[in-house]
Amino acid sequence: MNDKNAISDKKILNSEERQAYILEQLKIHGKVRVVDLSRDLDVSGVTIRSDLENLQKTEYLERVHGGAIQSLHQYDNMDYQERLLLRRQEKMEIAREILNYINNGDTIALNAGTTSYFVALELKNKKNLKIITNSIPVATELNMNSNIKIILLGGAINSHYSFTYGMDALNQMEKYRINKAIISVDGVDINAGITTFHQEEVDLSAKMMERAKVRIVISDYTKIGRESFVKIKDLDEVDRIITDSKADRNIVEMLKKKGAEVVCAPHF
Numbered sequence: 001m002n003d004k005n006a007i008s009d010k011k012i013l014n015s016e017e018r019q020a021y022i023l024e025q026l027k028i029h030g031k032v033r034v035v036d037l038s039r040d041l042d043v044s045g046v047t048i049r050s051d052l053e054n055l056q057k058t059e060y061l062e063r064v065h066g067g068a069i070q071s072l073h074q075y076d077n078m079d080y081q082e083r084l085l086l087r088r089q090e091k092m093e094i095a096r097e098i099l100n101y102i103n104n105g106d107t108i109a110l111n112a113g114t115t116s117y118f119v120a121l122e123l124k125n126k127k128n129l130k131i132i133t134n135s136i137p138v139a140t141e142l143n144m145n146s147n148i149k150i151i152l153l154g155g156a157i158n159s160h161y162s163f164t165y166g167m168d169a170l171n172q173m174e175k176y177r178i179n180k181a182i183i184s185v186d187g188v189d190i191n192a193g194i195t196t197f198h199q200e201e202v203d204l205s206a207k208m209m210e211r212a213k214v215r216i217v218i219s220d221y222t223k224i225g226r227e228s229f230v231k232i233k234d235l236d237e238v239d240r241i242i243t244d245s246k247a248d249r250n251i252v253e254m255l256k257k258k259g260a261e262v263v264c265a266p267h268f
Helices: 015-029 034-041 045-057 072-076 080-085 088-101 114-123 136-142 167-174 199-210 249-257
Strands: 031-033 061-064 067-070 107-110 129-133 148-152 156-158 163-165 178-184 187-189 193-196 212-218 230-233 240-243 262-264
Touching: 015 031, 015 034, 015 045, 015 061, 015 067, 031 034, 034 045, 034 067, 045 061, 045 067, 088 114, 088 212, 088 240, 107 114, 114 129, 114 136, 114 178, 114 212, 129 136, 136 148, 156 199, 163 199, 167 199, 178 199, 193 199, 199 212, 199 230, 249 262
Parallel strands: 107 129, 107 178, 129 148, 178 212, 212 240, 240 262
Antiparallel strands: 031 067, 061 067, 156 163, 187 193, 193 230
């Protein structure tokens, strides 16, 4: 956290006020550290750890070594526009980096997610692409671009997250052979592989990867080293992982030692 987020006048806050501040920082940054919160709130590390433990009991966060990360429960309670604003800079870094691995004329499968949306914005810089997606916002954004042909997979609709899923979408995806699959995930872990919160979408994301020659996973720094609800694929079934400049370097090195190609997009 930056100093500008600190409580400048060191006002003594009660536990409810401290926890509200912690949740706000989680919403902005996706993760918090005990040492930063202790400094910002002018309380002991013991007090902060107690606050984190209490918030974990209500499923607002998940405790990790040295701090906490945003829980899936908290993320799930946000609407699409709120999630689109979260970690916008990091998602833009990933989106710009991925252009280095996309060629004019590629046929690409792109699953749903706010990081996928930012990738879609950058794909407008390429020519003669064919994009197969289950993301309604992605399809809507790219539909009027003359350089891109869009195929929106049909099926049932998850209105909260704005994507299609189900057997109709799976059967349609089975018909296509694609150059690249770009898969947005909620967790990248050495042992758990790549995982997602969305049980409805997991089979379709897996099918996109199976039909692709090159399989690229995109994930912001808060998902690196994290396991989400349901598994999509093992790490050895991924050709490249693209994350942002804030990714934990120790975890990135562990992933590389496991054999994964990990690219940390530069900050801009």
